[in-house]
Amino acid sequence: MSEIIIYLGSKNVSSWSLRAWLMLLQTGADFDAAFIPLDQADTKDKIAKISPSGKVPVLKHGEMLIWDSLAIGEYLAETFPHVCLWPEDSKMRAHARSISCEMHSGFQMLRKHLPFDAQGRFANYIIPAAALPDIARIIDIWTDCRQRYAHKGSLLFGKFTIADAMFAPVVNRFVTYNVAIPEIIQEYVDTVMALPEMKMWCHDV
Numbered sequence: 779m780s781e782i783i784i785y786l787g788s789k790n791v792s793s794w795s796l797r798a799w800l801m802l803l804q805t806g807a808d809f810d811a812a813f814i815p816l817d818q819a820d821t822k823d824k825i826a827k828i829s830p831s832g833k834v835p836v837l838k839h840g841e842m843l844i845w846d847s848l849a850i851g852e853y854l855a856e857t858f859p860h861v862c863l864w865p866e867d868s869k870m871r872a873h874a875r876s877i878s879c880e881m882h883s884g885f886q887m888l889r890k891h892l893p894f895d896a897q898g899r900f901a902n903y904i905i906p907a908a909a910l911p912d913i914a915r916i917i918d919i920w921t922d923c924r925q926r927y928a929h930k931g932s933l934l935f936g937k938f939t940i941a942d943a944m945f946a947p948v949v950n951r952f953v954t955y956n957v958a959i960p961e962i963i964q965e966y967v968d969t970v971m972a973l974p975e976m977k978m979w980c981h982d983v
Contacts, residue, residue: 795834797851878940901956938973
């Protein structure tokens, strides 16, 4: 058994698990993944055995336990600094942290009205008005990043960072519910959906 174990929820519905999975894969570290099916009679009891918060994902590294997606990202960034999970430039890093934290704590209407469904495709879904401000703000965030950093690569800050992991489930939501997006961010959406790690998650639920 690997020294690193990550406990994850059902692939099709656990967007927070996807975030942690993407971050951990970027490190190249050897790890074991344990999936806990959600919405089952014994789900709560199984998660309670490994998670102080009663939620997944949870990262176990030796005796260390981390039970929040963004905290997992920060821990991995510090443990595997050569991977550069945050941008190396301090101003870009502050920008990446800001939008990651905004994703972590916000967009409640998007979560409510466009629930994560990794494989679902609803081309004619009518987006509730309550979710539109969240969608507009996310489009603004992505557009700003593409305008600033497109010359560095096709992801938010050029290469893959924690910010991309935080927004990857939102990219999937936009595809799932056929959200209209401007051309400037289409490359970003396409790039995220084409990531091998993303395909591993979304095509094997």
